[in-house]
Amino acid sequence: MKIVNVTHGSFYAIGAYAAASLTAAWLAQGYPPISSYAVLVGAAILVAAPFAIAIERGILRFLYARDEVVILLVTYALFLILEDVVKLIWGVNPYYIAQPYALLGSFQVAGMAYPTYNLVLVAAAVLFGGGLAWFLHGTRAGKLLLAVIHDPEISRAMGVNVNRFYLATFLLGSVLAALAGAFTAPTVSVVPGLGVEVIVLSFAVVVIGGLGSLPGAALGAVIVGVVRSLSVHYLPQVELFVIYFVMAVVLALRPRGLFSLAEPRKI
Amino acid sequence: MRHDRTTTVIIAAFVLLVVAGKWLPQWAMFIMTIALARGLVVLGLLLLLRAGLVSFGQALFYCIGAYAAGALGRFFGISDIFIEMLVGGVLAAATAFVLGFLLARYRGIFFGLLSLALSMILYGLLVKTEALGSTDGFNILPSTLFGWKPGADWVRYAVLVSAGAVVAFACMLVHRYLQTPLGRLAPAIKDNEIRVEYMGASARHAVHVMYVIAAALAGIGGALAATTVGHIDPEMAYWTSSGEFIFIAILAGTGNVLAPFVGALIYGAIHTMAYDLSPNTWQMSLGVALLVLIVFLPEGVWSLGKLRARRT
Amino acid sequence: MPAVLDAQGLCKTFGAVTAAAEVSAAIEKDSVVGLIGTNGAGKTTFINMITGYLKPDRGAIHYEGRDITRLPPREITRLGICRSFQIPQLYGSLTVLDNVMVGIGIVLRNAGLAGYLSRDDVPVPGFGRPAREVAEQLLGRFGLLEDRGRNAQVLPGGARKLLDIALTMVAKPRVLLLDEPTSGVSSGEKFGIMQMVLDAARAEGATVLFVEHDMEVVSRFAQRVLAFYDGRIIADAAPKAALDDPQVKRYVVGHRA
Numbered sequence: 001m002k003i004v005n006v007t008h009g010s011f012y013a014i015g016a017y018a019a020a021s022l023t024a025a026w027l028a029q030g031y032p033p034i035s036s037y038a039v040l041v042g043a044a045i046l047v048a049a050p051f052a053i054a055i056e057r058g059i060l061r062f063l064y065a066r067d068e069v070v071i072l073l074v075t076y077a078l079f080l081i082l083e084d085v086v087k088l089i090w091g092v093n094p095y096y097i098a099q100p101y102a103l104l105g106s107f108q109v110a111g112m113a114y115p116t117y118n119l120v121l122v123a124a125a126v127l128f129g130g131g132l133a134w135f136l137h138g139t140r141a142g143k144l145l146l147a148v149i150h151d152p153e154i155s156r157a158m159g160v161n162v163n164r165f166y167l168a169t170f171l172l173g174s175v176l177a178a179l180a181g182a183f184t185a186p187t188v189s190v191v192p193g194l195g196v197e198v199i200v201l202s203f204a205v206v207v208i209g210g211l212g213s214l215p216g217a218a219l220g221a222v223i224v225g226v227v228r229s230l231s232v233h234y235l236p237q238v239e240l241f242v243i244y245f246v247m248a249v250v251l252a253l254r255p256r257g258l259f260s261l262a263e264p265r266k267i
Numbered sequence: 268m269r270h271d272r273t274t275t276v277i278i279a280a281f282v283l284l285v286v287a288g289k290w291l292p293q294w295a296m297f298i299m300t301i302a303l304a305r306g307l308v309v310l311g312l313l314l315l316l317r318a319g320l321v322s323f324g325q326a327l328f329y330c331i332g333a334y335a336a337g338a339l340g341r342f343f344g345i346s347d348i349f350i351e352m353l354v355g356g357v358l359a360a361a362t363a364f365v366l367g368f369l370l371a372r373y374r375g376i377f378f379g380l381l382s383l384a385l386s387m388i389l390y391g392l393l394v395k396t397e398a399l400g401s402t403d404g405f406n407i408l409p410s411t412l413f414g415w416k417p418g419a420d421w422v423r424y425a426v427l428v429s430a431g432a433v434v435a436f437a438c439m440l441v442h443r444y445l446q447t448p449l450g451r452l453a454p455a456i457k458d459n460e461i462r463v464e465y466m467g468a469s470a471r472h473a474v475h476v477m478y479v480i481a482a483a484l485a486g487i488g489g490a491l492a493a494t495t496v497g498h499i500d501p502e503m504a505y506w507t508s509s510g511e512f513i514f515i516a517i518l519a520g521t522g523n524v525l526a527p528f529v530g531a532l533i534y535g536a537i538h539t540m541a542y543d544l545s546p547n548t549w550q551m552s553l554g555v556a557l558l559v560l561i562v563f564l565p566e567g568v569w570s571l572g573k574l575r576a577r578r579t
Numbered sequence: 580m581p582a583v584l585d586a587q588g589l590c591k592t593f594g595a596v597t598a599a600a601e602v603s604a605a606i607e608k609d610s611v612v613g614l615i616g617t618n619g620a621g622k623t624t625f626i627n628m629i630t631g632y633l634k635p636d637r638g639a640i641h642y643e644g645r646d647i648t649r650l651p652p653r654e655i656t657r658l659g660i661c662r663s664f665q666i667p668q669l670y671g672s673l674t675v676l677d678n679v680m681v682g683i684g685i686v687l688r689n690a691g692l693a694g695y696l697s698r699d700d701v702p703v704p705g706f707g708r709p710a711r712e713v714a715e716q717l718l719g720r721f722g723l724l725e726d727r728g729r730n731a732q733v734l735p736g737g738a739r740k741l742l743d744i745a746l747t748m749v750a751k752p753r754v755l756l757l758d759e760p761t762s763g764v765s766s767g768e769k770f771g772i773m774q775m776v777l778d779a780a781r782a783e784g785a786t787v788l789f790v791e792h793d794m795e796v797v798s799r800f801a802q803r804v805l806a807f808y809d810g811r812i813i814a815d816a817a818p819k820a821a822l823d824d825p826q827v828k829r830y831v832v833g834h835r836a
Binding site: 006062063068069073074078081083085196199200204207239248267 | 316319380385392461506517547548549551554557565
């Protein structure tokens with residue numbers, strides 16, 4: 001959307017907290033554990049959406065015409081605010097929601113136990129990634145969205161409701177972030193600071209993959225994930241370091257990332 | 268002429284500090300010194316901001332400066348305040364020189380988040396380093412000045428005056444820098460990098476230089492802050508630390524080299540008030556205040572004080 | 580006459596689009612060359628390749644005997660080849676005067692690293708006077724002196740074009756590439772502006788290439804015409820001969836009814 005969204009990390013955290021707390025409450029009511037997955041997804045969407053709408057309609061929409069730097073700073077201010085809002089709503093104690101994770105058990109791979117839940121995560125990633133790609137390139141709405149992002153002025157001149165698209169985009173992006181948080185929640189303890197961590201990592205993913213490229217992001221995520229696991233296993237202290245080292249190497253060889261979108265002609 | 272006026276004000280402010288400073292209560296001296304330290308970091312931040320680059324990770328260099336000062340005392344027994352500031356600045360600049368090869372290629376969100384990530388990496392490293400006290404950090408030796416060890420009631424004043432001297436010098440240097448061709452290049456880079464390249468300059472090279480200068484200023488500020496507070500810990504590299512600098516930068520605006528220091532003082536006041544009002548959510552108050560500032564006062568508080576408009 | 584700029588066999592494709600196919604041209608020193616062709620024929624691509632913004636897939640470009648094919652734009656500018664743009668590239672938030680001052684500052688820097696840190700009263704190499712005087716004189720030549728305090732982004736179209744060209748002249752180019760210098764300018768003013776620009780350029784002894792769509796301007800000012808079509812040069816002759824060429828008539832100019 002060509003706006004810079006530091007708040008994205010906050011939505012990840014919101015999704016994680018919402019999922020953890022609501023799923024725990026749901027299960028405590030005695031509902032069957034198998035339904036917890038639906039709750040995870042539902043919680044993330046239902047809680048994140050109002051936040052996203054409020055932010056886009058209430059603040060961002062007035063600032064699109066301003067300097068790029070302004071939007072960057074505004075989303076940063078929002079990030080600060082949301083970090084504390086999350087603390088206000090959910091407190092500072094860690095949340096654990098292990099059932100969705102534990103429920104699926106594990107299976108044997110090469111003599112080691114591999115949690116089945118992780119497969120679910122991978123499947124979800126593929127599903128959502130593929131779905132997004134299909135939406136953007138295969139549907140009329142998706143193509144319109146790409147057009148609006150590329151040139152909002154001309155889109156407006158052609159009668160497209162750009163404001164609605166901006167809202168929809170922000171909403172979609174934030175909800176996806178929240179879903180990511182929700183799916184991750186069963187595998188970690190949900191604590192304050194989740195938002196920053198994910199920004200730092202996802203940034204590396206986007207840079208390695210190439211800005212604006214979905215397949216690039218997918219590949220970047222795989223690379224970062226593998227590198228991270230290897231590093232955690234062999235040299236835990238340099239975990240983040242290694243990822244950024246890899247990023248620097250990729251950038252030295254391909255300055256715009258592994259896959260980069262064609263740039264429109266400027267001169 | 269405007270530029271002479273600024274230099275005069277800087278010198279006058281320093282003289283005022285030296286003369287009147289001794290009469291200030293200890294806590295006021297402390298606040299002033301911290302404001303000077305933070306102001307230095309923000310001065311560098313504003314240099315980058317002029318080129319359209321928002322660094323969300325100046326805390327990286329602030330922290331390097333602080334830990335350099337601390338390490339000098341802890342491992343070498345050195346506690347001279349000027350040496351601490353010098354080493355802090357040099358180490359920060361050296362780090363920026365290396366990192367600049369990567370960062371200077373980027374603009375906008377990339378630059379911002381990359382700088383954020385680097386500061387968080389330092390945070391992570393420090394937290395895991397036992398030799399530097401992990402999350403607890405460690406204390407700094409009381410400051411000495413060219414071998415003289417001030418008595419308890421002179422220390423704060425000595426540090427304040429030293430800080431004032433360094434800051435005054437830095438302000439004059441930056442003020443001069445802003446009038447040079449390199450200083451003028453920043454807004455050009457922000458507006459139209461292609462034109463800059465076609466005029467025969469390397470935007471990347473210029474950004475690299477600015478990044479190093481900003482880092483050096485932050486490093487000196489960090490060493491100064493460390494020595495004033497007497498304690499350092501990894502929190503100094505945490506993203507919230509960078510957030511404070513950003514806040515002060517927005518508060519100050521790019522009007523004048525003295526603006527960051529005024530901004531830092533005002534911020535100190537706001538921070539204390541926000542903390543008193545709601546100690547658990549002062550971050551949110553900060554965010555709200557920042558939002559209000561950005562939306563309603565984009566040029567910073569300095570624009571309030573302008574009596575004559577500079578541009579039609 | 581010796582060729583100051585020599586392009587040999589330049590080829591450039593963007594996917595399925597051929598922007599340049601074996602484009603070769605030797606430009607003589609002190610000449611004035613017009614580049615004509617329909618949109619998309621490859622004129623701006625040609626200029627982009629010469630100035631290093633694009634690298635040709637094949638072929639080479641030599642300037643005064645030196646191979647400049649792989650150099651980036653800033654190096655090529657430093658060597659003395661400057662260009663103006665189809666869409667004026669200005670520093671929008673800076674004043675007209677400051678736009679030029681940035682350019683002069685860069686000239687100072689390129690004269691030596693100390694130039695980067697110099698004061699405003701240092702004489703500018705190549706001009707012999709302080710930066711501000713040089714800037715004002717340049718603006719005066721282009722009729723922009725009265726606008727010097729206005730922000731570049733509020734200038735009307737014609738003035739933007741002129742400022743863009745003025746910025747191109749700051750570095751005292753020996754080869755000047757003008758991309759549609761009179762586009763967006765009313766037909767009555769076109770001749771005046773071209774004369775102004777060429778006078779300023781020729782006073783410095785520059786070789787000039789200009790892209791132009793108005794054939795009257797081309798006939799009046801060009802000594803030689805390169806006609807582009809579909810990535811190739813289809814005619815290379817004096818203006819009258821080029822404009823009478825059947826291929827040029829067919830693909831560029833059109834036939835008189």
